Amino acid sequence: MKLLYTTLIFHSLISTFCTKLPSSFKKCDYKNPNFNQCLTEAIQTALVQLNHPMVGLPSLDPLMVEKFSIGAGTGPVGVQENFQNAKLYGFTKGIVQNADLSLNPSQMHLNFTITMPQFKILAQYQLEGQLLLIPVHGKGDATLLLKNVTGVAFLPLEKYTKKGLTHLRIVDGKVTLPKTDLLYMNFQNRENRSQEFSDMINKVLNDIWQAIFNDVKSGYESFFTEITVSLAGKFFDKVPLSEMLDNVE
Ligand SMILES: *[C@@H]1O[C@H](CO)[C@@H](O)[C@H](O)[C@H]1NC(C)=O
Ligand SMILES: *[C@@H]1O[C@H](CO)[C@@H](O)[C@H](O)[C@H]1NC(C)=O
Ligand SMILES: *[C@@H]1O[C@H](CO)[C@@H](O)[C@H](O)[C@H]1NC(C)=O
Numbered sequence: 001m002k003l004l005y006t007t008l009i010f011h012s013l014i015s016t017f018c019t020k021l022p023s024s025f026k027k028c029d030y031k032n033p034n035f036n037q038c039l040t041e042a043i044q045t046a047l048v049q050l051n052h053p054m055v056g057l058p059s060l061d062p063l064m065v066e067k068f069s070i071g072a073g074t075g076p077v078g079v080q081e082n083f084q085n086a087k088l089y090g091f092t093k094g095i096v097q098n099a100d101l102s103l104n105p106s107q108m109h110l111n112f113t114i115t116m117p118q119f120k121i122l123a124q125y126q127l128e129g130q131l132l133l134i135p136v137h138g139k140g141d142a143t144l145l146l147k148n149v150t151g152v153a154f155l156p157l158e159k160y161t162k163k164g165l166t167h168l169r170i171v172d173g174k175v176t177l178p179k180t181d182l183l184y185m186n187f188q189n190r191e192n193r194s195q196e197f198s199d200m201i202n203k204v205l206n207d208i209w210q211a212i213f214n215d216v217k218s219g220y221e222s223f224f225t226e227i228t229v230s231l232a233g234k235f236f237d238k239v240p241l242s243e244m245l246d247n248v249e
Contacts, residue, residue, distance in 0.1 A: 049092075081125060085124050089118075103248065113153070120146075138189045140187060142185070185205045
């Protein structure tokens with residue numbers, strides 16, 4: 001089995017999170033019996049607003065990622081897909097459900113589910129290997145489109161103190177993708193391969209998208225894990241717990 005390899009580097013705009021949240025963000029009371037319901041709405045409200053840059057906050061639509069890789073699978077995808085200069089569209093249209101935060105020291109975590117009706121990646125790709133047993137060496141522009149992709153985030157947390165204030169830190173987060181309705185792929189070859197060849201490859205890929213997706217799903221899960229952990233981690237690092245929630249120590 002080939003090792004999975006996923007890395008991504010955000011553009012520096014992610015470091016612009018501010019310690020004070022805008023008043024348009026919803027602040028929930030941790031002691032309220034309906035806290036988790038409030039938190040679900042708060043995450044949803046925050047996400048929707050990040051469709052444009054706000055003071056001290058990054059825009060998530062698009063989210064720029066310098067590079068990432070989706071590792072080869074053990075089935076049809078015998079190739080590591082390397083992407084550069086990626087623009088990711090769709091986070092702010094995500095539907096948030098089932099947020100659950102516990103600050104109980106024995107089991108500190110944040111869980112939530114997000115379903116994105118359309119998640120689009122525009123990037124430059126580079127492939128070196130075999131796809132469906134056909135040798136592929138190519139680079140060019142790629143479009144990847146995931147429809148109704150559901151991500152389930154599990155973010156174990158710990159508390160720490162910075163400048164006298166309590167902050168949260170993600171210990172070892174994980175995002176799984178239990179459901180995706182469609183993966184559309186288009187790889188345009190900029191080199192000397194004929195358009196017919198590209199069209200043929202793209203057609204085959206899309207005919208068997210489910211097998212392709214299953215083969216590299218853990219790569220996509222790592223990708224979404226790194227994005228979620230980076231974004232939420234930066235947020236927790238900048239914003240003290242007492243600025244996010246009421247009635248917390
Ligand atoms: C949070 O997610 C983890 C991992 O999926 C799961 O084991 C745990 O039961 C979840 N907690 C809640 C309260 O849903
Ligand atoms: C995505 O979900 C919506 C709403 O449930 C549904 O109408 C649509 O057909 C789904 N898309 C695909 C590609 O299955
Ligand atoms: C394109 O042509 C060059 C020179 O003939 C060759 O080295 C290269 O492998 C070709 N690339 C592809 C994708 O066929």
